[in-house]
Amino acid sequence: SPDCSYNVVSKALEKAKNISINIYMFAHPYLYKILEESNASIRILLDGNVIGGIPLEERYIAWKLSKKASIRYMFGGKEEKIYKRYRYDHAKYAIIDEKCIIESANWVLSGLPVDESYGNREWGVLIEDKNLSNFLLDVFNNDFNPLMEDSIPFNESDFLKGKPNNFSISFFVPHGNYRKKFDAFELNSSFNATVILAPDNAEEEICGLIDEAEKEILVEQAYIQKEWHGRLNPFLEKLVEKKKEGVKIKVLLNYNPRYKSTNRMNRETKKFLEENGIEVKFSKLNVHNKGMIVDNKVLISSINWGENSVRNNREIGIIIENENVSNYFKKIFYYDWNYGKKKKKMVGYDFLPILIIILILTMEAKKWRR
Numbered sequence: 001s002p003d004c005s006y007n008v009v010s011k012a013l014e015k016a017k018n019i020s021i022n023i024y025m026f027a028h029p030y031l032y033k034i035l036e037e038s039n040a041s042i043r044i045l046l047d048g049n050v051i052g053g054i055p056l057e058e059r060y061i062a063w064k065l066s067k068k069a070s071i072r073y074m075f076g077g078k079e080e081k082i083y084k085r086y087r088y089d090h091a092k093y094a095i096i097d098e099k100c101i102i103e104s105a106n107w108v109l110s111g112l113p114v115d116e117s118y119g120n121r122e123w124g125v126l127i128e129d130k131n132l133s134n135f136l137l138d139v140f141n142n143d144f145n146p147l148m149e150d151s152i153p154f155n156e157s158d159f160l161k162g163k164p165n166n167f168s169i170s171f172f173v174p175h176g177n178y179r180k181k182f183d184a185f186e187l188n189s190s191f192n193a194t195v196i197l198a199p200d201n202a203e204e205e206i207c208g209l210i211d212e213a214e215k216e217i218l219v220e221q222a223y224i225q226k227e228w229h230g231r232l233n234p235f236l237e238k239l240v241e242k243k244k245e246g247v248k249i250k251v252l253l254n255y256n257p258r259y260k261s262t263n264r265m266n267r268e269t270k271k272f273l274e275e276n277g278i279e280v281k282f283s284k285l286n287v288h289n290k291g292m293i294v295d296n297k298v299l300i301s302s303i304n305w306g307e308n309s310v311r312n313n314r315e316i317g318i319i320i321e322n323e324n325v326s327n328y329f330k331k332i333f334y335y336d337w338n339y340g341k342k343k344k345k346m347v348g349y350d351f352l353p354i355l356i357i358i359l360i361l362t363m364e365a366k367k368w369r370r
Contacts, residue, residue: 002119004184006112012096016040020140021094025106027057029169045144047089048075056164062154063163071154084150087312092302099128102318104290118176120288123300191322198315210238218293218333219251223262224269228307240276255282284340296323
């Protein structure tokens with residue numbers, strides 16, 4: 001995003017018969033409208049403890065769609081005496097028949113922008129493969145499971161999560177200064193892929209991916225937390241090790257004046273990495289991405305490089321091993337790395353998803369461990 005993601009996602013939804021969506025935040029009026037008009041069987045799992053509260057737009061969408069779809073919140077609270085399996089259900093994926101979408105973007109206008117001049121930098125992938133879709137459907141069914149105490153059905157009378165009073169969703173389309181640069185990349189090919197899940201196996205798999213680097217590591221992250229529980233972030237530890245081995249490393253971080261806490265984290269991380277010889281830049285775009293390229297492999301995910309995200313949240317990612325795919329994302333990374341050199345203005349605010357469509361003949365998905 002903002003280049004091409006909305007068109008890819010909207011077209012996939014329009015043709016669907018069965019849709020299962022797990023998304024941290026859903027406030028996108030146009031995607032909501034597609035689902036409202038769809039004849040598909042629809043299930044949606046949302047996080048019930050969103051930082052700052054559930055947006056009115058999401059509550060409105062959940063209320064409207066609850067008339068035809070099964071909507072549940074993953075929710076926990078001490079007062080309610082409900083134990084929640086994950087700190088946040090921060091995953092961002094959808095299973096659409098035998099296709100699946102895995103991405104870094106929330107379903108909001110800045111994440112999947114209708115107008116390509118506005119939005120944040122995001123990466124995403126749409127994959128058509130029955131085995132992968134079935135695997136993710138198992139994950140979804142486990143988390144959605146109505147028998148679990150933290151899986152709460154939408155209740156329109158709930159004061160904080162139900163139907164908002166005197167509210168109608170806006171269909172206003174924001175505009176920005178970004179100029180579309182990338183089309184969706186379509187590939188019909190066989191390759192290996194590894195699904196990673198937090199908190200199950202993400203830490204191990206990401207460390208392992210960094211360990212495999214021989215020539216180049218490119219990291220694009222909304223933020224990176226330097227210390228986890230008083231110890232160095234294991235991903236940073238691995239980056240420093242690979243730098244000492246002679247691997248070329250670049251790290252691109254978000255820096256938005258609105259986000260004071262993550263700016264502090266990123267300044268601290270930038271200083272540490274630069275002291276260890278690693279190139280770091282603050283992006284002139286608003287980066288909500290959570291991606292990495294290691295030689296000919298690319299990680300696309302919802303996983304921030306903070307301890308909570310990796311060890312406590314429900315997150316989903318995928319590592320794709322394919323030179324064509326990695327080269328596509330390398331072009332995007334280097335465009336972002338050099339963005340602003342010609343005095344271009346900063347892009348909008350939230351997230352810029354770039355989705356690729358991949359038709360797969362065979363795919364290997366590692367089972368998650370609980």
